[in-house]
Amino acid sequence: MTATLSASGVSKMFGLVCALNEIDVHLSGGVVGLLGPNGSGKSTLLKLFSGQLTPDTGEVRVLGRDPFREPAVLRHLGLCPEQDRFYEELSGYDFVTALTRLHGLSSPEAKRATETALERVGMSADGHKPLRAMSRGMRQRIKIAQAIAHDPAIVLLDEPLNGADPIARADLIRLVQTLGDEGRCVLVSSHVLHEVEAMTHKVLIIRHGRLRAQGDFLALRELIADRPYRIRVGVEDARGFATALIALPHTCGVEVLTPVLLELKTTQLDLACADVARLCADRRTTVTHLTSPDADLESLYRYLMRDV
Amino acid sequence: MSEPNSTPVSSGSLATFWAIFHFRRNLRRKPLRRAAVFVALFSLALVGGLGQKFHLLPLVVLTSPALLALFFASGVLREEIEDQTLTYAYTRPVNRGHLYIARIVAAAGAVICLSFPMAFAAGLSDDLPTALRFGAVSALACLVYSAVFGLVGLLLRAAVPFSLAFLVLFDAPVSEVPGFLSRLTVQVHLRTLSGLPSSLSFLSKLGEPPEPLVSVVVLVALAVAAAGIGAWRVSTREVPLAKG
Structure with a gap:
């Protein structure tokens, strides 16, 4: 065509x-x-x-x-x-x-x-x-x-x-x-x-x-494999939740930002979101906040505009 | 959505529409309206014999079309480039050369609206045939000078000083020189067609003026050539457009 x-x-x-x-x-x-x-x-x-x-x-x-x-x-x-x-x-x-x-x-x-x-x-x-x-x-x-x-x-x-x-x-x-x-x-x-x-x-x-x-x-x-997605998760026990997340195969790193907020770095956004939901159900805890600052157009744009 | 195979309208007829559109725009312009008031008053004075009394006929019939064309036609495309409105016309399905000719015709039309009444009025103080002849010569002068100055405006940024220098240093003085050289000027052909005598009558006796038919052919050919060269240039080369 x-x-x-x-x-x-x-x-x-x-x-x-x-x-x-x-x-x-x-x-x-x-x-x-x-x-x-x-x-x-x-x-x-x-x-x-x-x-x-x-x-x-x-x-x-x-x-x-x-x-x-x-x-x-x-x-x-x-x-x-x-x-x-x-x-x-x-x-x-x-x-x-x-x-x-x-x-x-x-x-x-x-x-x-x-x-x-x-x-x-x-x-x-x-x-x-x-x-x-x-x-x-x-x-x-x-x-x-x-x-x-x-x-x-x-x-x-x-x-x-x-x-x-x-x-x-x-x-x-x-x-x-x-x-x-x-x-x-x-x-x-x-x-x-x-x-x-x-x-x-x-x-x-x-x-x-x-x-x-x-x-x-x-x-x-x-396609940008060298820059994992960041997901910010708000939970009651951020430290305990981080310990569970670190064991997941697609997790690159977890940082506890506050006692109730952590940042997960992952190579697979969809899988990570599903795992967060599953862990919440297992631990009978509630997610108060869930965002991914790297999944939007701006993050792609910033990545591509950087000096190589 | 429009079908890609639907019958297109010819570029020439679209350019004709564009010429009429810009002619109307020119008529609405303040400088032209102000000039029209002056032209109306001056024409009345010319009918009353002002032209003969103060020897203004060459100025009215031969020089005023040149000056008016200089100011109205020399910037037709540059004005749109500076206003950044050329983009609108250039992204339409019209040959850019046709658009250029449309703008020249529109400018010449506006110049004729100012120049023709004065020339006609100047001739009317003699008789109707003289008035018609002066009017026709003035209109032809407007077309020729608009095409020539339009081309100068396309090629040079300093079009007005250059064109003014052409008129003052070449066209007017050389047209008075007897012999072949004068035939290279626009003024000598216009003077032949109008029947107006040279201002340096002792020199004019030294050489024969060109035949009227030759003068018509030369002036029409010059107008067509100038418009054609301008049209060819804009249709084959990029015109500098707005920054971006």
Whole structure:
């Protein structure tokens, strides 16, 4: 099956700065989070996929075609750029309608599509306001509306939650999930890890222009064998419980933090949680606290961002 | 979701929409609206014979389109690059060269809106055919200069000083020089078509002006070539976009 978005051996230089270095990415349907620190090459990758840039080496394909040399393929793609820039004198509605018409929709079709898109981003009521009078969060939603109004198969979102208030963030996260559930290929660039985690488990992690990891972050976390999971367990008799845990084969270490809290280090998170539950039942004790600071996206991200 | 095989709309018709969109945006701009007020008042004065009385016809018919094109057309793409709005157009299924030509046409349209009434009014103080001729020459001048200065703006960051230097140091003075060299200027062809005499009449007797048909062909070819080169450049090379 042809990947919807594909970059093969792609490198991109800006003068002496290597923005992307031999990147290989192949994406199909669903939501994928694009993660990396500032200057890691996330926006460059999105610009390559959206036909704004052309790679120095390698090839970029959108639905099998070169987006820079064959811009016709861009009718299947919608981009929400990072920058907060618009044709300020227009209303949000006129802005989205004009850009939708530039995708080849007739005037009535573009108006219908705009109304639908504004409704999806929660801007039906405020869409006719001038853009210059809108808040940052509203403008952000207008940018997302222009990216999805023409019903594209591919949606590229560069920091889509910037400036959005908590309620709008939750709505937009749901919208991104829905776009993915509809079978679209959605690539979301963001710094905010817990928001990406709420949208998807599939991630691309870039650092210094190189792809550090690609796939389901839970599966990726399991591959990191040299860094065991930490599980914090709150029990009445932490010392006695630690003695029982140390005997388990997957336990790497146990540290008693307080008389009622211990930290277990294990190579197998699921098995360890099951064993904690079994030991509690055997010892007729109650777990008051159970967390794993290493099982989330942030822990994977921190691991991959460290200097090797 | 849209079907990947659905019939696409041609890039040319999308660019036409974009030209109309930007032409309307240009008309809404404050500098153009302010200039329109001046143009309206000045045109009334020209109808009353101000042009002949103070020898303003060359300025109105030949020079004003060049200056207006310089300020409205030389920054069409750079303005969008600096505003970071070019991303929106460049991620649409339209050939970037067509988008560039659309922006040039939109800028030329706005310049014509200012220049044509003045030239027409200046000619109207003589008779209607003169008014139409002046109007047509002015419109052609707007197209040519918009295409040329648009290309300069695409190639050079300091487009305005360069274009101004081109007008002051080459186009206007060299057009007065008799012989072949003057035919390399835009002004000499516009002067031929408008029928306006050279300001240095003693020099003009030394050489024949170009044929009107030749002048039309040269000016149209220049406009097409300048727009074509600009379109080719933006469609084959990356335009520096916003940082990121």
